[in-house]
Amino acid sequence: xxxxLISGGRVLDPSQGIDKxxxxxxxxxKIAWIGEKGKAPSHSDLKTINATGLxxxxxxxDLHCHLREPGFEDKETISTGTKAAAKGGFTTVCxxxxxxxxxxxxxxxxxxxKIAEAEGVVQVLPIGCITKARHGKELTEMNELAAAxxxxxxxxxxxxxxxxxxxxxxxYSRALNIPIIDHCEDKELSDGGFMNDGWVSTRLxxxxxxxxxxxxxxxxxxxxxxxxxxxxxxxxxxxxxSVELIRRAKEKGxxxxxxxxxxxxxxxxxxxxGSRLEKNQQLMYDTNAKVNPPLRTKEDIxxxxxxxxxxxxxxxxxxxxxxxxxxKMCEFGLAAxxxxxxxxxxxxxxxxxxxxxxxxxxxISRLTVEPGKIIGTRYGQLGTLKLGCRADVCLFxxxxxxxxxxxxxxSKGKNTPYDGYHLKGKVKMTLVAGQVVFKAx
Amino acid sequence: xxxxxxRSGIAAPDTFPPSSTAVWQHSHIxxxxxxxxxxxxxxxxxxxxxxxxxxxxxxxxxxxxxxxVVTLFYEPSTRTRASFELAAKNLSADTVSIDASKSSVVKxxxxxxxxxxxxxxxxxxxxxxxxxxxxxxxxxxxxxxxVINAGDGWHAHPSQALLDLYTIRHHLGRTDNxxxxxxxxxxxxRVARSNIWGMTTMGANVVLCSPATLLPRGxxxxxxxxxxxxxxxxxxxxxALENADVVMLLRLQMERQQSGLLPSLREYIxxxxxxxxxxxxxxxxxxxxxxxxxxxxxxxxxxVAHGAQSVIEEQVSNGVAIRMALLYLxxxxxxx
Numbered sequence: 001x002x003x004x005l006i007s008g009g010r011v012l013d014p015s016q017g018i019d020k021x022x023x024x025x026x027x028x029x030k031i032a033w034i035g036e037k038g039k040a041p042s043h044s045d046l047k048t049i050n051a052t053g054l055x056x057x058x059x060x061x062d063l064h065c066h067l068r069e070p071g072f073e074d075k076e077t078i079s080t081g082t083k084a085a086a087k088g089g090f091t092t093v094c095x096x097x098x099x100x101x102x103x104x105x106x107x108x109x110x111x112x113x114k115i116a117e118a119e120g121v122v123q124v125l126p127i128g129c130i131t132k133a134r135h136g137k138e139l140t141e142m143n144e145l146a147a148a149x150x151x152x153x154x155x156x157x158x159x160x161x162x163x164x165x166x167x168x169x170x171x172y173s174r175a176l177n178i179p180i181i182d183h184c185e186d187k188e189l190s191d192g193g194f195m196n197d198g199w200v201s202t203r204l205x206x207x208x209x210x211x212x213x214x215x216x217x218x219x220x221x222x223x224x225x226x227x228x229x230x231x232x233x234x235x236x237x238x239x240x241x242s243v244e245l246i247r248r249a250k251e252k253g254x255x256x257x258x259x260x261x262x263x264x265x266x267x268x269x270x271x272x273x274g275s276r277l278e279k280n281q282q283l284m285y286d287t288n289a290k291v292n293p294p295l296r297t298k299e300d301i302x303x304x305x306x307x308x309x310x311x312x313x314x315x316x317x318x319x320x321x322x323x324x325x326x327x328k329m330c331e332f333g334l335a336a337x338x339x340x341x342x343x344x345x346x347x348x349x350x351x352x353x354x355x356x357x358x359x360x361x362x363x364i365s366r367l368t369v370e371p372g373k374i375i376g377t378r379y380g381q382l383g384t385l386k387l388g389c390r391a392d393v394c395l396f397x398x399x400x401x402x403x404x405x406x407x408x409x410x411s412k413g414k415n416t417p418y419d420g421y422h423l424k425g426k427v428k429m430t431l432v433a434g435q436v437v438f439k440a441x
Numbered sequence: 442x443x444x445x446x447x448r449s450g451i452a453a454p455d456t457f458p459p460s461s462t463a464v465w466q467h468s469h470i471x472x473x474x475x476x477x478x479x480x481x482x483x484x485x486x487x488x489x490x491x492x493x494x495x496x497x498x499x500x501x502x503x504x505x506x507x508x509x510v511v512t513l514f515y516e517p518s519t520r521t522r523a524s525f526e527l528a529a530k531n532l533s534a535d536t537v538s539i540d541a542s543k544s545s546v547v548k549x550x551x552x553x554x555x556x557x558x559x560x561x562x563x564x565x566x567x568x569x570x571x572x573x574x575x576x577x578x579x580x581x582x583x584x585x586x587x588v589i590n591a592g593d594g595w596h597a598h599p600s601q602a603l604l605d606l607y608t609i610r611h612h613l614g615r616t617d618n619x620x621x622x623x624x625x626x627x628x629x630x631r632v633a634r635s636n637i638w639g640m641t642t643m644g645a646n647v648v649l650c651s652p653a654t655l656l657p658r659g660x661x662x663x664x665x666x667x668x669x670x671x672x673x674x675x676x677x678x679x680x681a682l683e684n685a686d687v688v689m690l691l692r693l694q695m696e697r698q699q700s701g702l703l704p705s706l707r708e709y710i711x712x713x714x715x716x717x718x719x720x721x722x723x724x725x726x727x728x729x730x731x732x733x734x735x736x737x738x739x740x741x742x743x744x745v746a747h748g749a750q751s752v753i754e755e756q757v758s759n760g761v762a763i764r765m766a767l768l769y770l771x772x773x774x775x776x777x
Contacts, residue, residue: 033768199666202659203474205574205596210658283474284582285575322653331573333594 003027003043004434009051009395013058015363015372024056026391029434034385046182048121051395054428057364058092058383059122059392061371062150063259064235064317065342067093067124070111076412078112081342082120082321086438088342089367091392092123092382093320094375097134098156104129104140109148110193121437122430124394125379127152127181127294129196130169136160139169146176151232151375154181157292157337163220173193179257179374180232184217184242185293194333196269196294206284206332209294211239212254218242222249225256226399233374234258236319240302240303246366247312253438257374259317262348263339263417267295271417272332287328287335289417305357308366315365317369318345322366322413340413344404346396348418350425353398359397391434400426455599459729465770469581469588472597473576473638474667476711481643485607487766488759494531495762505534505772511564515541515571520733520757521591521601525568547624552576553583553656560584569593573630587771595629601732602635602761606643608756609687611729616643620721622681624713625740627651627660631651633691633733637672646671650681652712678713684768685723689730689741690715706739720750728752 003080004026011022011034018034025033025040033040068076076084078095085093095112097103103112109126116124126149132138135158142153152175159182160166170180193226195201195312197208220232224246237243237258246258267289274284289295307313321338327337346367352358372383381389404421406414430438464479473481496500510529514522522538529536536676543556550558552571561569569577574594581588593600610616621640627649629631640647649660654677657663664672675681682688693709701711715729729741730750737743746753 009687094684196476197664198659201590203634203667205457205631206592207595208658281580283471287577326551329553329579331579332575423476 002031002045002047002385005040005046005048005299006051006056006393006395007048007052008037009056011056011385012361012364013385014361015058015369016386018385019361024385024393026393026434028414030389031385031387031389031393033387035325045152045215048099049395049429054362054395054397056393056395059394059430059432060089060346060367060386061375061383062090062093062318062320062342063315063371063374064097064321065093065095066322066338067095068322069115071100074324074412078115078120078124079119080410080412081320081322082116082122084125084340084342084409085122085388086430086432087410087427088123088345089394089396089430090342091430091432092125092375092393094125094127094151096154096156097127098158101152102129102134102308103127104132104134105142105381106141106144109145109150113149122432123379125149125151125322125375127154129153130155130160134158136162136165139165141167141423142173142176146178150178152179152181154183154235156183159183159185159217159304166221167224167228169353170224170228170232171311174228174230177231177376179233181233181235182217182221183235184214184221186213186216189213189216190426194290195272196296198269198297200269200272209292211296214239214293215241215245220252222256224244226252226254230255232256236261236264236293236317237304237307237313238264238300240295240300243303243307243312245305247310250312257314258307258312259315259371260308260313261317261319262341262345263291263295264293265301265316266348267299267303267417268301269295271295275417275420285332286417287332288415288419290332290335290337292337293341308362309357314366315350315374316345317371318342318364320411322411322414323416324412328415333415335425338415340411340415341404342408342411343409344418344423346351347402347404347423347425350398351423354424375394391431393431394427395429396427400424402426451544454661458564460572460695461470465773469601470767470771471577471581471588471590473602473635475600475742477643478642481603481606481639481687484603484766484770485610487769488607488762491765491769492759493586494765496681496720498759500531501533502531503533504769505529506576507770508534508565509537509563510566510768511537511539511559511566512591513539513559514571515569515576516592517542518570520760521570522759523766524705525591527650528761528768531761532765532768534768540695549620552579553557556580556584560586566768577716589767589771592631593767594631595634596631598631599635599734600764600767601632601758602639603767604756604760605689605730606635606639607763608730608752608759609728612752616640617647620648620684621645621688621689622648622685622686623691624650624678624681624692624715626655626697627691628655628657629697630696636689637669639737641658641669641671648675648676648681648685652703652709653728655697678719679722682722683718685727687728687730688715688720688723691738692734693740710739713740715745717742717744717748720745726750730756733757750773
């Protein structure tokens with residue numbers, strides 16, 4: 001295998017505190033050297049990539065995405081989903097188990113791994129179910145799922161309602177040192193709601209999902225994590241009070257980590273009324289902004305940004321949820337929840353950097369080293385450019401302006417609320433184990 | 442019959458007010474949130490002209506001859522549907538009535554496919570009723586026909602709000618500075634939502650009164666964010682009724698009690714039923730209104746519903762004139 005020199009980029013690796021213009025040498029798929037431009041050790045058969053003006057960072061890790069295979073191959077496959085990931089700068093994606101059949105057995109986990117091996121262009125790490133068939137009644141064979149390679153346990157969008165069952169899951173899986181990942185939602189409180197319960201839902205006559213539907217379960221889970229001593233990871237935090245609950249739990253030493261999505265960091269409930277890209281645009285019921293948890297308010301965004309800044313929120317995860325057109329081209333109440341998020345993640349987040357709400361290093365650490373820590377080291381050290389580690393690398397232009405066109409997505413899911421948005425920041429190249437898996441034209 | 446030609450080339454009744462189409466800006470009628478005071482006034486004026494037509498021996502004008510009006514109802518309805526169909530027939534339109542709860546929808550056809558089919562059949566105007574809020578907003582993105590919202594979910598029912606305004610103005614001569622109390626299930630009411638826009642635009646003071654479980658949690662911030670003036674909220678019926686010029690009751694769906702929003706109908710009746718005694722708190726000639734259908738003995742007592750101050754039946758009659766006005770304006774608006 002040839003050696004590859006990525007030359008003249010701004011090497012940004014929060015895992016090592018590196019942020020400098022440097023050359024990065026990859027040999028045999030591993031990081032071999034980082035140093036001053038032009039000083040790389042000579043190498044026969046060396047290919048050079050000019051990265052001038054680009055940021056060179058560890059490939060992103062997505063703790064939360066939906067690849068839909070097996071069962072919903074019309075929405076996405078492991079092949080198309082990982083291509084979308086590569087286009088978004090992701091080199092590792094963790095797929096949720098709400099497939100058909102669900103990932104609640106060794107056989108289904110093995111199936112996903114096998115397809116990922118054959119057809120995936122980035123690393124796919126499965127998340128296993130907490131309960132059989134995600135019914136919230138009986139625990140899965142968690143030891144066997146762990147042996148099969150799951151990096152977390154989650155019943156995803158059908159969270160375990162029973163406090164007893166979730167605490168048993170925590171107890172039972174504690175020794176595995178793998179987190180319970182909870183989509184925190186009290187389904188009784190959300191009661192079939194469609195969007196954030198607030199002024200927009202009132203105006204549109206849509207049933208609201210109160211913030212408390214998330215927060216009461218966040219609070220419950222934190223207390224149960226404290227009781228059991230088990231690792232807990234809170235999926236897609238969306239409200240200010242959830243952030244505050246997690247902050248206080250961390251201060252108390254509870255073993256909790258948390259993630260937030262790019263859309264919850266950049267869009268509010270008002271987006272449901274339309275993108276407002278043009279003045280006087282007609283009021284809409286935009287199903288592309290229908291997502292669970294729902295888009296919230298400016299105050300929530302501020303708290304989520306602060307949570308990222310102070311480390312209360314560890315990771316940024318996409319909750320990539322691709323759907324076919326028919327799932328979204330319908331009445332708002334009947335439309336599927338979810339946003340196809342892999343290919344707009346970085347660019348939408350870069351808006352926060354350009355607006356000076358967050359610095360680039362924070363964003364990158366929450367996309368690389370921090371989610372890497374949550375996964376642990378059973379798949380090697382992830383989210384870093386340390387010497388000897390697998391060369392999963394993302395190169396992006398932080399200032400490149402582009403217009404989102406969902407028709408160009410690699411994902412089968414064209415369901416994005418960012419369609420037509422002018423974003424600044426674009427992935428130029430993605431490498432997995434030193435191999436180019438995506439290159440912008 | 443004498444008719445004049447309006448600027449849009451649509452034949453109008455002779456009492457048609459001049460200079461009207463300059464004010465009118467809509468090719469669809471989805472809600473009153475984007476209606477100006479002038480536009481609402483225009484609808485009410487044209488409805489007056491239409492009401493005159495309805496007093497004639499032959500209640501028919503050729504205004505919409507050659508136009509096809511399709512009523513597409515995904516929810517059962519008696520008065521709204523009959524009202525729109527009569528309105529269209531009085532204007533000489535061809536009408537097709539589709540009860541979507543019994544047709545292709547049962548076979549799994551999507552709303553968009555149904556709309557495209559109806560458009561392909563040549564519908565100029567689609568009058569639609571749907572249980573999902575926002576359905577007509579989806580419709581206008583997909584078809585070229587004009588769409589009139591005849592009620593969508595909890596969201597809007599603009600023709601009802603307009604006929605309410607028409608009825609109020611007919612009796613009280615104005616809408617400015619009137620105290621209008623809307624009492625009942627605000628949360629699930631499209632009538633209340635459209636009336637909030639229409640009545641505040643027309644200068645009325647609106648008091649919303651409901652048990653807290655039937656009020657949207659976001660109501661205050663909705664009022665604030667939409668910069669709606671002169672709306673207040675009361676939990677108890679008595680202060681809401683005090684000195685009111687108009688009392689509008691909303692239908693209480695029985696399933697609200699079953700889903701836990703109310704402890705019992707008994708307590709609702711005790712706390713919120715409009716009785717003769719309570720009505721005496723309002724102004725002596727206060728109007729009693731209800732969009733129907735009424736649960737007699739629940740939100741309103743039998744005596745009050747059929748009492749001297751009740752204009753509930755008149756609301757129904759006025760509905761035809763208002764819907765004639767809307768069909769007329771929409772048909773004209775298309776030719777702008």
